[in-house]
Amino acid sequence: MGWLHYRIAFRLLSPLHVGHRKSGNLMQTRRYVPGKSLWGALTARLTRDAGSGFKPEAYEAMGRVIQSCFRFGYLYPAYLETEVDAPDPENLKPCFPWEKDKVPFDYLFLGSYTGTAVDESSRGAFAGSLHETEFISPHTRPVRDNSLSFPVYLVGDLWVKKTPGEIENHLKEFPEALRSMVMNATSGWENVLDKLQLGGEQKYGWGLVRLIAKKETEKLIHPGWQWVKSDEGEVVLVAKEDEAPLLAHALATEEGSYRQLIPVRGPIEPVVSRETRKEGFGAFLPPALICWEPGGKVKQNQKMRVEENGIWKPV
Numbered sequence: 001m002g003w004l005h006y007r008i009a010f011r012l013l014s015p016l017h018v019g020h021r022k023s024g025n026l027m028q029t030r031r032y033v034p035g036k037s038l039w040g041a042l043t044a045r046l047t048r049d050a051g052s053g054f055k056p057e058a059y060e061a062m063g064r065v066i067q068s069c070f071r072f073g074y075l076y077p078a079y080l081e082t083e084v085d086a087p088d089p090e091n092l093k094p095c096f097p098w099e100k101d102k103v104p105f106d107y108l109f110l111g112s113y114t115g116t117a118v119d120e121s122s123r124g125a126f127a128g129s130l131h132e133t134e135f136i137s138p139h140t141r142p143v144r145d146n147s148l149s150f151p152v153y154l155v156g157d158l159w160v161k162k163t164p165g166e167i168e169n170h171l172k173e174f175p176e177a178l179r180s181m182v183m184n185a186t187s188g189w190e191n192v193l194d195k196l197q198l199g200g201e202q203k204y205g206w207g208l209v210r211l212i213a214k215k216e217t218e219k220l221i222h223p224g225w226q227w228v229k230s231d232e233g234e235v236v237l238v239a240k241e242d243e244a245p246l247l248a249h250a251l252a253t254e255e256g257s258y259r260q261l262i263p264v265r266g267p268i269e270p271v272v273s274r275e276t277r278k279e280g281f282g283a284f285l286p287p288a289l290i291c292w293e294p295g296g297k298v299k300q301n302q303k304m305r306v307e308e309n310g311i312w313k314p315v
Helices: 035-049 056-069 105-109 167-171 176-186 189-195
Strands: 003-012 019-023 026-029 070-072 076-078 110-115 131-136 153-161 209-216 225-228 236-239 268-271 275-277 280-284 289-292 303-306 312-314
Touching: 035 056, 035 070, 035 176, 035 189, 056 070, 056 153, 056 167, 056 176, 056 275, 056 280, 076 105, 105 110, 153 209, 167 176, 189 209
Parallel strands: 026 131
Antiparallel strands: 003 153, 003 209, 019 026, 070 153, 076 153, 110 131, 225 236, 236 303, 268 289, 275 280, 303 312
8 A cells, every 4th residue: 555745735825824822812823734734725625616515524534534644745936036827846945934044034924914803883883892903925035135025835745545445444434425525536536636726715715725735756855755655555755864953733641641752952832723523614623642743853763744634653
């Protein structure tokens, strides 16, 4: 049971807000797209295109199959000082938010939008509702004095199983019609990569992306990591250099305990998100995972396994 690795690149067509935290009245965005966001976008698009967007159980079934057949890397902003419409994804060098000494990340990519809730009775704003939403912009600010801005891309890694295997084992509890729908829809996953919408504020048209390239390669988006091919059915990465940065959230402790898994130099945070299951849309809240943030430094030869939702786990 092997995997294929792709370097994928999307052109960002509208502002992108990936919810992070609130600071005063500022709703901050993450500086990257987590793997689970890409999983959710692909699950939603396949389910809706199959005509089952009104069934919570369809999202759950589709999500299970995608988790089985895909491993998602995090997407990071990138740009080229050129007007090439479809650049080679290997020429797009991701800008990592922790490398502030190399690139002024916040200046280049971030913007914000101010809004408020309106009270129809008074035709004025609700008290205390003024807020500012931060976003990754679809165009950079001027890179140099008097220079033009450039399109923003999102670049990342994607692993796909060569053969799906026993997919139906994940769908035994679902009706036959639903199982058939999921099997047919997932076979056309490549056709919907150009129709994904990422992050929040989607009703305002935010998070629109267009697939620029999907290139099969063994090189990851950061030279400090190498993909280790194995026959055990897992995607395993190894750090090629000392102080290699984590490219995704990595589990810091065993679930249900406080035992630290590996030494990492960097901050930690709880990672939690909602999922749609039979109980309803966004009704399921998985347990929070205590993780090292992307950008944390690890020692050379450290091995990490890419889990279902893009989170790394030490091997």
